Amino acid sequence: MELDLSLGDSSRSCVFMEKSHEASNQFGFGFNTTTLSIGQVTTKQSDQHQHEETTKEKHKHNSHLEDQEAANEYHISTSHKADNNTSLLQLDFLSHTPFVAPINALPLQSFPWNPPPFENAVGSCPRGLDMNMLPVAVAVAVEDEAEEVAGLSSSSPNSTTSSFQRGSSSRASDEDESGGSTRKKLRLSKEQSNFLEESFKEHNILNPKQKLGLAKQLHLRPRQVEVWFQNRRARTKLKQTEVDCEYLKKCCETLKEENRRLHKELQELRTLKTSNTFSMHLPATTLTMCPSCENVSTNSNSTTNNEPTTSKFQHGKPRF
DNA sequence: AAGCGGCGTTACTTTACCTCA
C-alpha cells in the first residue's frame, strides 16, 4: 500500500514509498484507504444546464422549475461516478458520523423518512414553516409568497436569508419567539446529513442536475445543497491539511532521529579510521619476522593497547 | 457575461465545563 500525500494538487503529490505503510501504522493513523490525497477535481460539467437566468437570485427563484425538470433525470448511482468528475479518493475524515446504509440501498425517489404533511409542518412551527420538512415546491412557493407579502424584491440578495428567518429548524423555531431580523440557521436533520454525506462519497462536486435531484430528494433548496457541498469540501480540505501536517511532523521527527543516528555512526567511523590510520604508520621496527618461517607479526602490546610502539625503542632495545 | 468553486468570514447551535445558590 502506498501512502499518497498531497497538499492540494494531486498531480504533484509526493509518494512516501517504503516507509509510508509502516509509518501510517506506526503513527496510528489507521486509514482504511489506499491514498490520502484529495484529488484535484476537474469538473467541466458538460451536461450542465444552460440557464437562461442572468443572476443567481433569478436562479434561486426558478429553482422549483428546475427541480421539476431534474426530477425525471437524476439518479444516484454507485456503479459509476459523475461523468467528468475525477477524484483520487473519497476520504471520510468525519468518520464520527455513524455509517448509514449505502446510497444504493436507499430508495431513489423518496427520502427514507417521511416528511410530515404540510399541515403538520405548519402546525409545528408557531412562527413559520419548517423548510426542512416542506416539499421543495411548496417551500419555494411559500417563500415567494412570503416575499411578496414582505415586499421583498425577487432580486434581493437577502432572499435566501429571509426564507431562513421564516424557515428555521423546528428546534430553533420552537424556542425563537423574538422574531429578530438576524438570519436563522437551520440545522439539517441527521438523515439529511447522512444522505448528503453518502452523496459526497460518490462525487464531491455536483453538477446542476445532481444538485437539483439531491435537493428534491432531501426537500432542500438547491442552494442549500450547493452550500453544504462547498462547506463539506472545505472541511475535507482542512482535515486533509491537518493530517498532512501531522504526518509531515512525524516524518520530520523520524528524519531528525535518523540524522542523529547517522551523525553518531559517522563519528564512530571517523574515530575508527583515525585509529587504523595510526596503526598503518607504525615504525617498521615494531614488526617482527620469524627468520625460519618468515611470518610477520606485530607486537601484541602495541596493537592492543594503542600504545605508541616507538616507546619500545626508548630503551634502545630492539626486539631482535 | 454568467456560472461555479474556493476561501474567508459571520452567525447560529450544540456541547462541555465551571460556578453558585
Add this chain to the structure above:
DNA sequence: TGTGAGGTAAAGTAACGCCGC
C-alpha cells in the same frame, strides 16, 4: 455533599460575500 440552573468558551456548521477561473 449532591444537584440543578445559569453562564461561558470552544467546537461545529449553515450561510454569505467576494474573487478568480
